[in-house]
Amino acid sequence: MKVTVKLFAFFREDRFIKEDRELPEGTTAGQIVDDLNIDREEVGVLLLNSRHCKFDKILQDGDIYAIFPVIGGG
Template sequence: MQVQVKLFAFFREGRFIREDKELPTGTTAGQVVDDLNIDREEVGVLMINSRHCTFETVLQEGDIYAIFPVIGGG
C-alpha cells in the first residue's frame, strides 16, 4: 500500500521531509517509526490524515502520516 510519510523538525536530518512509501498491509504507525530508526521516546505527536493516532494504529492505503518530535523549552 502507498502511504505518504512527513517528518518534522530534527527528524528530517539525514532522512527526508516528505516521502511516498510502499508499505505492507497491516503496517502500524510504530513500525514506520522503528524502520526510520527514530527513538519512540523522542516522538511527541503522531498524526494520520491530520488526526492524532498511536503507535498501534494501522495505516491504510493513501494515508498521510506525520511524525513530530517532542518539543522542549521554557
C-alpha cells in the first residue's frame, strides 16, 4: 500500500518534507515513527488524514500521515 508521510519542523532535518512510501499491509503509525528514527517522546501530534491518531493506528492505502514535534520556546 502507498501512504503519504509528511514531516514538520525539525523532524524534516536529514529526512524529508513529504514522501510517498510503499508500506506492508498492517503498518502502524508508530512503526513509521520508529523507521524514521524519530524518538516517540519528541512527537507532539500525529494526524492521519487531518484527524488525530495514536501510535497503534493501522494505516490504510492512500492515507496522508503527518508527524509533528513539540515546539516549546517562547
